[in-house]
Amino acid sequence: MQSNRIGGKTIEQALAELSDMTKGAVVTQEAEYHARMVKAQAYMLEHNIAAIYLNAGTNLSYFTGMRWYASERMVGAILPAQGAVVYIAPFFEIDSLNDYKVIPGEIRGWQEHESPYALFCQIIGELNVPPQAKVGIDESTAFFMVDGIGQQQADIRLINASEVTAHCRMHKSSAEIALIQRAMDMTISVHKAAASILKEGISTKEVEAFINQAHKKVGAANGSYFCIVLFGKATSFPHGVKEPQILQKNDLVLIDTGCQLHGYISDITRTYIFGTASEKQIRIWNSEKRAQQAAFAAASIGTPCGDVDAAARASLEQDGLGPDYTLPGLPHRTGHGIGMDIHEWPYLVKNNPLPLAKGMCFSNEPMIVVTGEFGVRLEDHFYMTDTGPAWFSLPSKSIYEPFA
Numbered sequence: 001m002q003s004n005r006i007g008g009k010t011i012e013q014a015l016a017e018l019s020d021m022t023k024g025a026v027v028t029q030e031a032e033y034h035a036r037m038v039k040a041q042a043y044m045l046e047h048n049i050a051a052i053y054l055n056a057g058t059n060l061s062y063f064t065g066m067r068w069y070a071s072e073r074m075v076g077a078i079l080p081a082q083g084a085v086v087y088i089a090p091f092f093e094i095d096s097l098n099d100y101k102v103i104p105g106e107i108r109g110w111q112e113h114e115s116p117y118a119l120f121c122q123i124i125g126e127l128n129v130p131p132q133a134k135v136g137i138d139e140s141t142a143f144f145m146v147d148g149i150g151q152q153q154a155d156i157r158l159i160n161a162s163e164v165t166a167h168c169r170m171h172k173s174s175a176e177i178a179l180i181q182r183a184m185d186m187t188i189s190v191h192k193a194a195a196s197i198l199k200e201g202i203s204t205k206e207v208e209a210f211i212n213q214a215h216k217k218v219g220a221a222n223g224s225y226f227c228i229v230l231f232g233k234a235t236s237f238p239h240g241v242k243e244p245q246i247l248q249k250n251d252l253v254l255i256d257t258g259c260q261l262h263g264y265i266s267d268i269t270r271t272y273i274f275g276t277a278s279e280k281q282i283r284i285w286n287s288e289k290r291a292q293q294a295a296f297a298a299a300s301i302g303t304p305c306g307d308v309d310a311a312a313r314a315s316l317e318q319d320g321l322g323p324d325y326t327l328p329g330l331p332h333r334t335g336h337g338i339g340m341d342i343h344e345w346p347y348l349v350k351n352n353p354l355p356l357a358k359g360m361c362f363s364n365e366p367m368i369v370v371t372g373e374f375g376v377r378l379e380d381h382f383y384m385t386d387t388g389p390a391w392f393s394l395p396s397k398s399i400y401e402p403f404a
Contacts, residue, residue, distance in 0.1 A: 005403060006274060009196040011210055015217055018193055022219030025182045027262050032175060033065045033103050037079060040164050044081035044136075050129035051080040052136035052161040053120070055145070058340045059138050059165050061263060065102030074116035074145055076138065077105065080127050088120060117148035124156060136161030166345040170337060171359035176264065177383050180338065180361060183220075183266035184381065184392040187258050190214040191270055192403055194255055198274055204229040204244045211257050220259035225266075225342070228256040235271065236375040238332065238367055250275035252374045258342065265342050267363060268393055269379030272402040281376075284328075284368050285399040287319040288376040291366040292395060295334050295348065296382060299362075299389040305352040309334040312366035313350075321368060324350075328370040335363040338381060360384045361392075 040063065044052065054060045056068040056075040064085060068075050075089045075097070084105050089097050091109035098107065108123060110116045124135060132155060137146055139162040150158060172180070193214050194207055212223040230237070231245040235254040247253070256269040271288075273281065291312040298311035312334045316322050322329035335348035338361050346354045348362055365379035378396055382389040394404035 005192065005401070006195045006272065007198045011197050014193040014197050014210070015213060018189060018214055018217040020217075020219040021182065021186045021189065022261060025179060025261060026175060028065065028175065028179075030065070030102055032173065033063065036063050036168055037085065037103070040079060040168050041081050043164055043167050047163070048134060049081060049159070049164065050133035050135055050156070051078050051124060051127060052164050053078055053138055053141065054161075054165075055138040055141040057138075057140050059140065059161075059169075062165075062169055062340055063103075064105075066097065066100050067263075068097065068100060070140070070142070072142075072144075074110075074120070076141075078120070078123055083127070086123055088116060088123065090116075115148070115152075117145070117152050120149055121152045121154040121156070124154065129156070131155045132157050134159050136164055139165065162345075169339060170345045171357060172339060172361055172383065173359065176339065177359070177361070179262055179264040180266070180381075180383070181392055183259055183261040183264055184268065186215065186218040186220060186261065187266040187268050188393050188403070189218055190257065190259075191255060191268060194257075195253075195270070195272070195402060198247060198253065200247060200249055202247045204231060204234075204247075207255070211255070215257075215259045218259075220261065222260065225258045225260045226256075228254070230254040230375075231274075233372070233374060235377075236369050236371060236373060238369065238375065238377070247274060250277075252277075252281060252376070254375065254377060256377065256379065263340050265338060265340065267338055267342055267379065267381065269365060269377045270396060270402040271376045271378060271399075272396070273399050277399050280370075281374065282399055283319075284370060284374075285376050287316060287321060288366065288368050288378050289395065290319070291315040291330070291368075292364050292378050292380070295364050295366060296389055296391075299356055299382065299384065301357065301384065301386070301388065302355045305346050305348050305354045305356060306350050308348045308356075308362075309350050309352070316366065316368065329368060330366050331369050332367065334366045337362055356384050358384050358386055 056070045087107040207229045232251040258267040294315035295312040333349035337344045361383040367377035369375045381392040396402045
């Protein structure tokens with residue numbers, strides 16, 4: 001029997017029942033940015049890394065609090081292993097960057113006809129680093145910038161700064177976990193509201209538009225960070241199809257969406273039936289739930305990330321699915337890290353030896369794809385505590401009851 005949480009409300013009714021959920025959510029404080037830089041500098045000193053470059057985007061925001069967009073112009077910050085951060089930007093942007101600045105530091109400017117890469121190397125040279133010193137470049141930096149720095153023939157050795165950035169960012173503080181939790185709470189409320197407006201004849205585009213409005217109603221200023229809505233056969237395509245679908249009775253519904261709160265992201269997927277499920281749909285849905293639970297049960301402090309993926313796949317194999325990436329079965333990794341980027345370190349993927357540690361946050365989504373028929377993805381996230389994993393959102397109950 002179809003859950004009474006699915007369908008029955010108008011869009012207006014569902015939106016009216018939502019309210020701002022952001023009250024009390026604490027914005028990252030300056031002291032935390034300082035702590036993040038201190039942690040990075042300690043690691044850099046220990047591993048003989050003279051400095052790292054933080055390009056405009058997530059890493060710049062994470063370490064300094066400055067939110068700026070990546071473009072063809074070099075805007076970022078140089079964090080030395082010892083000393084204060086130095087910002088680098090076009091001269092005409094300096095006043096704007098001073099307005100966005102959270103952590104004090106000199107801003108060194110370059111004019112439009114000048115090479116920002118020469119300025120970068122000049123600043124590194126002023127640090128008096130030894131010849132062939134290691135300098136990390138933000139892993140998200142566009143290749144043309146890395147190439148531009150390399151062509152300066154400076155006596156430095158460029159490395160991938162993810163050695164430092166991942167080391168810091170993959171272990172979330174209690175403040176970060178609280179922000180992710182609030183964003184997840186917002187999105188699960190939106191999921192429930194979206195399920196309540198479903199009716200025969202509604203299009204995936206209409207549901208996506210509603211979800212965007214609903215995210216704004218619960219306090220996400222920019223609406224949905226992303227949104228995937230799939231009906232019927234389209235649910236067998238993990239990240240969607242080109243054309244919208246129209247909901248029909250007895251269709252599976254897959255909705256994957258999230259929002260952003262003070263830089264931190266939510267990401268939750270629900271799959272459920274609109275009408276009456278077939279025996280095969282129920283069987284596959286139950287296999288998905290067992291695999292998700294197996295992954296959660298395998299997550300313990302010190303366990304390799306790859307073992308969590310292996311646990312989900314072993315569960316699926318017991319149900320006659322797979323093995324490995326073979327369909328019908330799980331075509332991708334079991335999970336990804338989440339924080340200020342929707343996909344970040346660490347990854348729950350085969351052969352990843354990295355041990356689980358306190359503060360790591362993961363998606364748990366061992367999706368099952370039955371080619372040409374349907375797919376089932378249940379995605380909830382968990383974070384690691386001293387005593388094991390804890391859910392950000394509680395898993396679905398059944399194909400008819402998608403919300404705990």
